Amino acid sequence: MSFLEKLRERYATKAMNGEVVPQEKIDNILEAIRLTPTSSGLQPFEVMVITNQEIKAEIRKIAWNQSQVTDCSHLIVFAAWDNYTAERINYMFDLTNEIRGFKNEGWENYRQMLLGKYPQRDPEENFEHAAKQTYIALMSAMTQAAYEGLDSTPMGGFDPKALDEILGLREKNLRSTVILPIGYRDADKDWLVNLVKVRKPMEDLVTIID
DSSP, X not given: OOHHHHHHHOOBXXXXXXXXXXXXXXXXXXXXXXXXXXXXXXXXXXXXXXXXXXXXXXXXXTTTTOTHHHHSSEEEEEEEESSOOHHHHHHHHHHHHHHHTSOOHHHHHHHHHHHTTGGGSOHHHHHHHHHHHHHHHHHHHHHHHHHTTOXXXXXXXXXXXXXXXXXXXXXXXXXEEEEEEEEOBOTTTOTTTTSOOOOOOHHHHOOOOO
């Protein structure tokens, strides 16, 4: 199926059946996340993949008791950097130079520009910038899940401070931003499964400026 056909087909699954997803499919989703474009190529986030039912049960308590959290096969938690630091910026630039096998003057000048700007900004501003990058990765994960024949449900309805505590994210200088249960729908319990997808008409969404 084409990309657009997959977007038309997928929906935010409201009930999952607990069936375990093959690891190969999860690996493909994680690779899609890894390949996601991010601002300046910094990839300012990490992902946690949770299959432990006790931990998922704890997260469900602080996620509006949404059943998908415990009934999914794998729960992916996106966690953004809490700040941009020189160490984090240099790591990605050094990694780029190592993999490409050479240094580029323009690239090194860009490194110095970021080092002279990002670490000096307010940490909250930097976190908000990093957090936005996780939503790009979220879309990659959701789309790849659809290609794998899986269901997913993007969720922002949770207590991020509580989730950070459950997973010990603050100690890793990370903060949770969005979670994504992945699994298989329970069609008999999912009230949304047979409803028509509703989106704005194109003319109400897009303005052409020429």
